[in-house]
Amino acid sequence: MSPGASPYARALGTRRADLHLTLREYFDTLPPGHVGIGEGVFDRVGTSRRWLQPLLRPLHRRGVLFAGWEQDVPFRITNRLVAGRLLGERVLMSTQGRWTMRDAVVLNRHGRPVDEIGDPVVVAAEFDLDVATGALRLRSRAVGMRLGVLRLRLPRFLAPVVRLVESFDEEAGAQRVRVTIDLPVIGRIYEYGGTFRYRIEEDT
Incomplete structure (x- = not known):
C-alpha cells in the first residue's frame, strides 16, 4: 500500500475488507485536496470522578483530555491526511x-498506529488493532509523555490502558465511537462516546 495512504489503512492491510463499508471509507485514504468532516453528539465525555477534574486541567489546556463531565455534547471532527500522517481536530461545544x-x-x-495527542504533543499511545464484527478495536500497548x-x-x-471501538450503528444509521481510559488499581478515569455522520469534501 502507498506510503501516502492513511496510517490505519496501512496498519490494517487485508483486514480492511472485514470492516463495515462505512468504516472502511472512514479509515481509508483521503483524496488529495479533500478533508473528512464528522458531526454528531457525545452521549458523555470526561470523567465522573470530581476529584480528578482539577488534576486534568493541565491536560485540558493542552487539548489532550476534557476536564469535566458532560452529557449530550455536540462535536465536530475534521480529518486531514498530510504526508501519511492523519491529522485530526475534535471540537466540543460544551x-x-x-x-x-x-x-x-x-x-x-x-506497523502499529501511534496517536500523538496535544498541542504541542503531550501524550503518545501505541496501539494494537483488530477487526471484529465489522468494528475496529484498538488497545494501547504503550503510553508515553513528552515533558519539554x-x-x-x-x-x-x-500506564493507563486506552481502548477505542469504532463501529457502525445500523439502527441509528450513524457511526459510533467509544473511548475509555483506565488506570491500574483506580479504574476508569476518562471516557467519551457517541454517534456521528461523516462526509468527505473539498478542503477550502
Missing part, C-alpha cells in the same frame, strides 16, 4: 465553551 483536541496518527516501524524535550515511556504497572 457548557464550558468551545474546547479543541488535536492529534496526529502515524505508523511506527513495527524529554520523552518518558510509562512503565506497564503505571
